[in-house]
Amino acid sequence: MRKFLLILWASPTSVVALLIGLIGLPFGTHVHRKAGTLEFHGGLVEWLLSRTPVDAAAMTLGHVIWGRSQAALDFCREHELVHVRQYERWGPLFLPMYLIFSVTMWFRGKHPYYDNPFEREAFGENNPNDHACHKEP
Numbered sequence: 001m002r003k004f005l006l007i008l009w010a011s012p013t014s015v016v017a018l019l020i021g022l023i024g025l026p027f028g029t030h031v032h033r034k035a036g037t038l039e040f041h042g043g044l045v046e047w048l049l050s051r052t053p054v055d056a057a058a059m060t061l062g063h064v065i066w067g068r069s070q071a072a073l074d075f076c077r078e079h080e081l082v083h084v085r086q087y088e089r090w091g092p093l094f095l096p097m098y099l100i101f102s103v104t105m106w107f108r109g110k111h112p113y114y115d116n117p118f119e120r121e122a123f124g125e126n127n128p129n130d131h132a133c134h135k136e137p
């Protein structure tokens with residue numbers, strides 16, 4: 001029951017990412033279930049990720065994770081699963097809060113991505129991928 005409520009709380013973002021992922025299926029995007037999420041990679045999702053400001057290898061949107069490739073998903077999964085837990089805490093507030101933190105960091109002269117508290121938690125001290133997850137492995 002608790003897991004269902006967490007999925008429901010994060011669902012506004014998950015549904016949008018799911019629909020875009022599904023649209024990509026005829027255009028080379030693949031999907032599979034992993035660790036309580038739906039992972040999409042390749043095709044349309046890869047194209048979208050290649051246009052992000054940080055050249056993202058992967059991106060979490062609720063309980064949906066996009067990756068440029070299966071290797072990118074495998075490489076970034078630990079980092080992205082931290083973001084899944086963050087979506088479960090913040091639900092539909094996650095993306096606005098992420099943006100507010102990024103803008104705040106930028107105004108303070110810090111990096112809007114690396115210094116964002118959500119990213120700092122996801123990179124963590126024990127994550128062996130460190131800051132490499134925003135690029136193709």
Ligand SMILES: [Zn+2]
Binds near residue numbers: 083118119
């Ligand atoms: Zn991240």
